[in-house]
Amino acid sequence: MRAADASTRKRARDDGDARASSPSTRDEDALWNEKFAAYYAEQRVCATTADHAAMMAAFRRPLPLTFRLNASAALVGSTLRRLEGEVLPALGDGRDAAAPKCAEWYPNRLAWQIDLSQGMSLKTSDSVAVRGLHAFLKTATETGALTRQELVSMIPPLFLDVEPGHLVMDMCAAPGSKTSQLLEMLHEASGPSETPRGVVVANDASLQRANLLTHQCKRSNSPALIVTNHQAQLFPILHDAKGKKLRFDRILADVPCSGDGTLRKSPDLWRKWNASSGVDLHTLQLEIATHALRLLDVGGRLVYSTCSLNPLENEAVVAALLKRAGGAVELVDVSKSLPKLKRRPGMKLWKVGDVFGWHNSFEETGTKRQKTIAKTMFWEASYEQFPLERCVRIFPHLDDTGGFFITVFEKKGELPAEMEATPAVDANTTYRMERANAEWNEKKRVAPVMRVHDAEIVKNIKKHFGVKEDKHLDLSSGLMTRQHSDLAGVTPKRLYYLSQGARDVLTALTKNGKNAGLQVVACGVRAFERQIVSNVDCAYRITQEGLGTVLPHLSKQIVRVRASELETILARQQDESTASRSTSRTSSDNVPEEITHEKSIKNINNVSDGCVILVPKAKSQEHEREASALAVACWLGRGARGKSLSVLASKTSGEQLLYQLRDCIARKTVG
Numbered sequence: 157m158r159a160a161d162a163s164t165r166k167r168a169r170d171d172g173d174a175r176a177s178s179p180s181t182r183d184e185d186a187l188w189n190e191k192f193a194a195y196y197a198e199q200r201v202c203a204t205t206a207d208h209a210a211m212m213a214a215f216r217r218p219l220p221l222t223f224r225l226n227a228s229a230a231l232v233g234s235t236l237r238r239l240e241g242e243v244l245p246a247l248g249d250g251r252d253a254a255a256p257k258c259a260e261w262y263p264n265r266l267a268w269q270i271d272l273s274q275g276m277s278l279k280t281s282d283s284v285a286v287r288g289l290h291a292f293l294k295t296a297t298e299t300g301a302l303t304r305q306e307l308v309s310m311i312p313p314l315f316l317d318v319e320p321g322h323l324v325m326d327m328c329a330a331p332g333s334k335t336s337q338l339l340e341m342l343h344e345a346s347g348p349s350e351t352p353r354g355v356v357v358a359n360d361a362s363l364q365r366a367n368l369l370t371h372q373c374k375r376s377n378s379p380a381l382i383v384t385n386h387q388a389q390l391f392p393i394l395h396d397a398k399g400k401k402l403r404f405d406r407i408l409a410d411v412p413c414s415g416d417g418t419l420r421k422s423p424d425l426w427r428k429w430n431a432s433s434g435v436d437l438h439t440l441q442l443e444i445a446t447h448a449l450r451l452l453d454v455g456g457r458l459v460y461s462t463c464s465l466n467p468l469e470n471e472a473v474v475a476a477l478l479k480r481a482g483g484a485v486e487l488v489d490v491s492k493s494l495p496k497l498k499r500r501p502g503m504k505l506w507k508v509g510d511v512f513g514w515h516n517s518f519e520e521t522g523t524k525r526q527k528t529i530a531k532t533m534f535w536e537a538s539y540e541q542f543p544l545e546r547c548v549r550i551f552p553h554l555d556d557t558g559g560f561f562i563t564v565f566e567k568k569g570e571l572p573a574e575m576e577a578t579p580a581v582d583a584n585t586t587y588r589m590e591r592a593n594a595e596w597n598e599k600k601r602v603a604p605v606m607r608v609h610d611a612e613i614v615k616n617i618k619k620h621f622g623v624k625e626d627k628h629l630d631l632s633s634g635l636m637t638r639q640h641s642d643l644a645g646v647t648p649k650r651l652y653y654l655s656q657g658a659r660d661v662l663t664a665l666t667k668n669g670k671n672a673g674l675q676v677v678a679c680g681v682r683a684f685e686r687q688i689v690s691n692v693d694c695a696y697r698i699t700q701e702g703l704g705t706v707l708p709h710l711s712k713q714i715v716r717v718r719a720s721e722l723e724t725i726l727a728r729q730q731d732e733s734t735a736s737r738s739t740s741r742t743s744s745d746n747v748p749e750e751i752t753h754e755k756s757i758k759n760i761n762n763v764s765d766g767c768v769i770l771v772p773k774a775k776s777q778e779h780e781r782e783a784s785a786l787a788v789a790c791w792l793g794r795g796a797r798g799k800s801l802s803v804l805a806s807k808t809s810g811e812q813l814l815y816q817l818r819d820c821i822a823r824k825t826v827g
């Protein structure tokens with residue numbers, strides 16, 4: 157056992173004591189826990205006393221505001237220009253914030269860090285620049301262009317190396333910041349006009365948190381998302397119709413943990429932390445990681461991560477897993493990935509301690525304590541063979557972040573039989589899992605898991621919108637609903653589109669060909685919505701959320717308009733005063749008043765009433781993608797004032813689209 161060096165610990169605290177120089181808005185005395193400092197000095201998570209002191213000092217400083225722009229958003233360029241050109245320069249004089257920093261290790265300048273002056277509230281600040289930042293963050297977040305996320309939390313998905321066809325599982329996913337990042341990666345890798353073949357299954361044991369995740373990830377408008385509610389360590393083993401195991405290519409196990417790396421964000425932890433914090437979850441973490449390896453395909457990657465510093469939740473879990481797997485998995489050396497990320501290697505040696513003190517071995521630990529202390533927590537000589545230095549440790553003083561731990565595994569072969577054996581499940585749970593589909597997915601109707609059986613519904617949509625199907629869009633098998641569409645007289649309210657991978661998971665079975673009992677909270681993207689109007693020959697309209705998926709496949713009901721015409725329509729939705737209505741119209745006016753150019757008039761006369769998609773004219777072929785990303789779903793109807801167009805997108809989406817349209821007009825990419 158290593159001797160605790162009291163003087164080292166004292167120095168660590170003294171060197172790290174930032175209280176004298178800190179502003180007084182936070183209760184600085186509350187930002188310290190002697191036992192925490194001593195525990196980690198003894199564990200030697202930092203190699204030197206000075207490093208330990210720097211870590212402790214950094215933990216006492218508030219965390220900067222951080223966010224990430226969505227890389228797969230077609231107009232990410234315009235969001236970045238707005239950020240770098242308007243929002244950040246306004247903060248420029250240093251009064252409200254230190255100079256904003258772009259995280260250099262994150263691809264394409266998409267991750268940012270802003271250190272607001274202490275005590276400054278985004279919402280209620282007196283500063284116009286800070287309120288401008290708040291408004292930007294709010295709109296961009298609501299429209300899915302941006303995610304507020306801690307920098308360290310952005311690392312695990314980057315190490316997963318996701319490809320478009322991958323079946324991806326996020327085992328402990330709520331509230332979902334990493335899930336949305338994974339979805340973005342799946343879409344970005346697929347290309348602009350293609351639906352990814354793969355899926356991200358986002359699971360969480362808490363139904364309440366799974367619902368929160370659904371809400372967060374709705375902004376991704378992705379047909380490749382399934383949200384489930386299972387204990388990750390009991391997630392059903394899935395099989396296809398031929399009885400072959402359906403395994404995942406990529407798995408993220410961002411497991412529940414003591415969270416002591418988040419002290420900067422959650423100062424309450426200073427008071428709550430004790431030496432048993434890292435002990436309580438070790439066994440669950442190991443069970444979740446073990447099951448992750450069962451669900452993973454050979455050749456696949458598992459990323460295990462925690463926001464804890466504690467080796468009992470980190471290296472001890474990794475080493476026990478490697479031992480169990482007996483050579484079937486290896487640690488991936490990611491030292492060359494994200495080269496600008498400041499990191500430290502994993503620990504090769506650790507100790508087991510809790511509120512009762514340090515324990516030399518499992519056998520020496522009293523029976524009372526053995527209830528919480530597990531054998532797998534203890535370091536063993538056989539672990540020397542494992543390259544645990546390949547684990548990645550992030551400390552708050554390295555790059556002004558929280559603390560974090562990440563490990564990347566690759567499955568090289570089948571697991572040993574005793575590890576492969578599905579965890580013992582009691583009869584109640586088996587019964588519940590078998591009944592789950594009926595209970596969850598039909599009676600409660602919480603998720604759109606029923607196929608649209610009525611072929612007429614699909615045929616009608618395809619005909620009305622001139623849908624050209626291919627491997628990226630297959631409405632006949634990809635549309636799902638919450639209601640049985642095969643019952644007489646039922647026209648489901650909403651139709652959701654699911655990627656091929658999402659459908660494969662949703663229809664998967666148990667080994668014996670029974671219903672796999674997936675408890676599905678949400679899935680797919682809402683693509684069509686019922687809107688029955690007497691003179692319109694299709695009972696469904698396209699939603700703005702679904703446009704990204706279906707637009708590349710439509711040949712009818714698309715209207716090319718001038719960018720200025722679309723600008724007027726969107727400005728009117730925002731009640732902009734310049735967009736005033738003309739008063740001289742009558743019901744005989746056959747063209748909406750915003751459509752004034754000859755060619756646009758011809759185009760709008762070529763579509764039938766009902767749902768139409770307005771797309772601004774691209775200035776050249778190379779700007780077609782930008783123009784398509786500005787497409788707006790509208791309703792073309794007739795009222796007392798003649799023909800009119802109303803925007804179907806929400807007002808917030810309209811605001812973002814209007815900003816992006818104006819950006820494209822200024823850059824002359826649409827006209």
Ligand SMILES: C[S@@+](CC[C@H](N)C(=O)[O-])C[C@H]1O[C@@H](n2cnc3c(N)ncnc32)[C@H](O)[C@@H]1O
Pocket residue numbers: 309327328329330331332333334335359360361362365386387388389410411412413440
């Ligand atoms: C560290 S948080 C995950 C954060 C998330 N990955 C993100 O980036 O937003 C851990 C999550 O695990 C969930 N959880 C706890 N026990 C679980 C279990 N046995 N199986 C699955 N999820 C569990 C919690 O509800 C919590 O949402």
